[in-house]
Amino acid sequence: MKRFLIPSLYAYEVLLALLVLLASALPAFAHVQQGQAQGFLTGLSHPISGLDHVLAMIAVGLWGAQLGPPAVWLLPVTFPMMMAFGGFFGLLGIPLPGVEVGIALSAVLLGLMVAREAKPPLIVAGAIVAFFAVFHGHAHGTELPPGQSAMLYSIGFVIATGCLHGIGVAIGVVHKWPAGRVALRCSGAVVALAGVGFLWSAFA
Amino acid sequence: MKVRVSIASKSCGVALGVVAGVFLPLSVEAHLVTTGLGPLYDGISHVLLSADDLLPILAMSMLAGLNGPAAGRRTLFGLTGAWLLGGLAGYLFEQALLPGTMTCVSFLVLGGLTAADRRLSPAVVLGIAVAVGLLHGWLNGTGIAEAQREPLGLAGIGSAIFVLVAIVSAFVMSMHVGWMRIAVRVAGSWVAAIGLLMLGWSLR
Numbered sequence: 001m002k003r004f005l006i007p008s009l010y011a012y013e014v015l016l017a018l019l020v021l022l023a024s025a026l027p028a029f030a031h032v033q034q035g036q037a038q039g040f041l042t043g044l045s046h047p048i049s050g051l052d053h054v055l056a057m058i059a060v061g062l063w064g065a066q067l068g069p070p071a072v073w074l075l076p077v078t079f080p081m082m083m084a085f086g087g088f089f090g091l092l093g094i095p096l097p098g099v100e101v102g103i104a105l106s107a108v109l110l111g112l113m114v115a116r117e118a119k120p121p122l123i124v125a126g127a128i129v130a131f132f133a134v135f136h137g138h139a140h141g142t143e144l145p146p147g148q149s150a151m152l153y154s155i156g157f158v159i160a161t162g163c164l165h166g167i168g169v170a171i172g173v174v175h176k177w178p179a180g181r182v183a184l185r186c187s188g189a190v191v192a193l194a195g196v197g198f199l200w201s202a203f204a
Numbered sequence: 205m206k207v208r209v210s211i212a213s214k215s216c217g218v219a220l221g222v223v224a225g226v227f228l229p230l231s232v233e234a235h236l237v238t239t240g241l242g243p244l245y246d247g248i249s250h251v252l253l254s255a256d257d258l259l260p261i262l263a264m265s266m267l268a269g270l271n272g273p274a275a276g277r278r279t280l281f282g283l284t285g286a287w288l289l290g291g292l293a294g295y296l297f298e299q300a301l302l303p304g305t306m307t308c309v310s311f312l313v314l315g316g317l318t319a320a321d322r323r324l325s326p327a328v329v330l331g332i333a334v335a336v337g338l339l340h341g342w343l344n345g346t347g348i349a350e351a352q353r354e355p356l357g358l359a360g361i362g363s364a365i366f367v368l369v370a371i372v373s374a375f376v377m378s379m380h381v382g383w384m385r386i387a388v389r390v391a392g393s394w395v396a397a398i399g400l401l402m403l404g405w406s407l408r
Contacts, residue, residue, distance in 0.1 A: 011374070011375050011378060014371060015371065015372075015375050073383075073386045073389070073390060076390060077319060077389065077390055077393040080393055080394055080397040081319070081393050081396055081397050081400070083397065084396070084397035084398070084399075084400035084401050085400060087400070087401045087404055088400050088401065088403065088404040089404075090404070091401070091404030091405055091407070091408045092404060092407060092408065093408075150401075150402065150405040151255050151256055151398075151402055151405075152255060154397075154398045154401035154402055154405070155255055155259075155398055157401070158394045158397045158398050158401070159394065162390065162394055
């Protein structure tokens, strides 16, 4: 038993060390090309800088946690991929009408789903998330400041979005307890109300 | 009990080493081109610092790991060998046969297959590894020739790829807990999303 335990622990340590060392290469600014690390940090901070994006991402995680497996991981997988589709359309110059309204509606609808603890069929939940992800990608995925690395901006952007889903899923763990369920539904209501505010701003 | 204490002390040692390693790049400002450590180390650092090569290697390793030991073994030698072969050919021909946009396609294919987690035969995985290796290796070789660097850098690239594939694919293969495989699939979806955004940037 010990023979199996020790190598597996070592494997974790080696992977952890490798990941941290790889990540540590970014703040060293050690490549002759300009704007590399800055592009990553811009991408990483961009989704966090907008409350509309943050609330919708976390709501996806919360809803996934309420729905349970496989939605708990399927929704966070669907969102970044469809968000990238939205970004792809934006980069090609294909217009998407009502982007800001779509983002605001995503907060309203996802918040309502969490507040009502709605449990539609998996395909419907996936379709709702996928539909609104396109708006988020179109609005945010293309905002690269000049002179920065598009590759690292994209990496940072996708990682930050995924981490926001992860935060939502982690918070959603409280769904196991009765009081936690109530708290989750209340947080969904807060997201929906904030979405109404975004919607008001979009039309104003 | 002794085993636990021993593991704990070794973990502390590894953690200290990692922390020390994190701070090293900051103080030395060490791009290998400027420090003159030579083409072999330039090659190793290129793999670890260039996201456009690092991500496909990680994604390929994850895909191989998800498909079992036979696929992992073939990928280990297939990807490294094809990368070296492609690099040598690119160095000799001094021009890319395919546009750089094709690297985005490798992101999409590898990320998509990893996210889907469909069981592939070892021969198919090997074929994908060889295609990815030839594509990226050729571009690396062309880059080395254009920069008038020594082809020894390819040996550094090859050795870094070999070590990365061995560690990551073995780690993924050792995952028997369900959520860990899901984490790998989520990471695959992120790679695909990054690839799609990159494709948009390159077509813009």
